[in-house]
Amino acid sequence: MRMRHFLFAAVLGLSALPAVACRMTMALEQWPPYVYRDAQGRYTGLDLELLKAIFKEARCTLVTLPELPTARRQLLFQKGGLDLMLAASDTPERRSYARFSISYRDEAVGLFSKSGSPADHRQIGSFEQLARGKSTLLAPKVGWYGAQYAAIRPALEKAGRLNTFGSFQQGVRMLDAGRADLLLGDVLAVRHEARLQGVPLTALPFLALRAPVHLMLNTRTTSAADLARLNAAITHLEQRGVLTAIRHSYEAP
Numbered sequence: 001m002r003m004r005h006f007l008f009a010a011v012l013g014l015s016a017l018p019a020v021a022c023r024m025t026m027a028l029e030q031w032p033p034y035v036y037r038d039a040q041g042r043y044t045g046l047d048l049e050l051l052k053a054i055f056k057e058a059r060c061t062l063v064t065l066p067e068l069p070t071a072r073r074q075l076l077f078q079k080g081g082l083d084l085m086l087a088a089s090d091t092p093e094r095r096s097y098a099r100f101s102i103s104y105r106d107e108a109v110g111l112f113s114k115s116g117s118p119a120d121h122r123q124i125g126s127f128e129q130l131a132r133g134k135s136t137l138l139a140p141k142v143g144w145y146g147a148q149y150a151a152i153r154p155a156l157e158k159a160g161r162l163n164t165f166g167s168f169q170q171g172v173r174m175l176d177a178g179r180a181d182l183l184l185g186d187v188l189a190v191r192h193e194a195r196l197q198g199v200p201l202t203a204l205p206f207l208a209l210r211a212p213v214h215l216m217l218n219t220r221t222t223s224a225a226d227l228a229r230l231n232a233a234i235t236h237l238e239q240r241g242v243l244t245a246i247r248h249s250y251e252a253p
Helices: 046-058 069-079 127-132 147-158 168-176 187-197 222-240 243-251
Strands: 008-010 022-027 059-065 083-090 098-100 105-114 137-140 163-165 182-186 201-218
Touching: 008 163, 008 243, 022 098, 022 222, 046 059, 046 083, 046 105, 046 222, 046 243, 059 168, 059 222, 105 168, 127 147, 137 147, 137 168, 147 163, 147 201, 163 187, 168 182, 168 187, 182 187, 182 201, 187 201, 201 222, 222 243
Parallel strands: 022 059, 137 163, 137 182
Antiparallel strands: 008 059, 083 201, 098 201, 105 182, 105 201
16 A cells, blocks of 8 residues: 655646646655755755656656655565655566666766875775785675675675775765775765765776666556656656766766
8 A cells, every 4th residue: 555644745747737647656765965955954866856857757746755764665665655766776586576667877886995095905906806905895784786796795704804884974984084995885975975074085996886777666556657658758868868967967076
């Protein structure tokens, strides 16, 4: 059953239309710079701007619920309490309860050192080289960061060369305090937090992961027609360069 009560609703369809073509419910989250509150307390962010453009093009309405923890949001989605989730990876196990849009952006995972750190940290060019060396690493406690990182993680843990963090705010603070030599994480999220804290970073010369992400729709509460409408909107916006312009506005200079 869909949730009936919500903190506020954002109607993103074209106001001149007599009726919206579809209506979907999503729970908010704090995931800067993708979704977050600005200084005035308003929700903004890369994913939210992309979603607004897609829903406007598709002539759909988005109903936003208050923030929920990640695990609770996922469980509510699986039970049919939410229609939509952002930035999802298309996996076989999820296809039992979800359908996926075409990709609306890529996620990129990189490694960073503090600017000015020794060259032997900054010039690591692969996970294999990292595993053979002595550099220590900070990494998120949860999440998938690619097969190569998964392969070397046990060895780093055994050698005492891996520390984990719960948020990128904490991770950047730990790197700045010298808790490790390197930090692993979502490129835009790490750079966003480093700018807020005034911590200059240098990106290592390789990406840990680059992969497409999708809008994930609940199969119990949405239809194939809803998915087709959103896919058409994404395609049209990509052709006109609208989504590219939004993505570029969040890239670090």
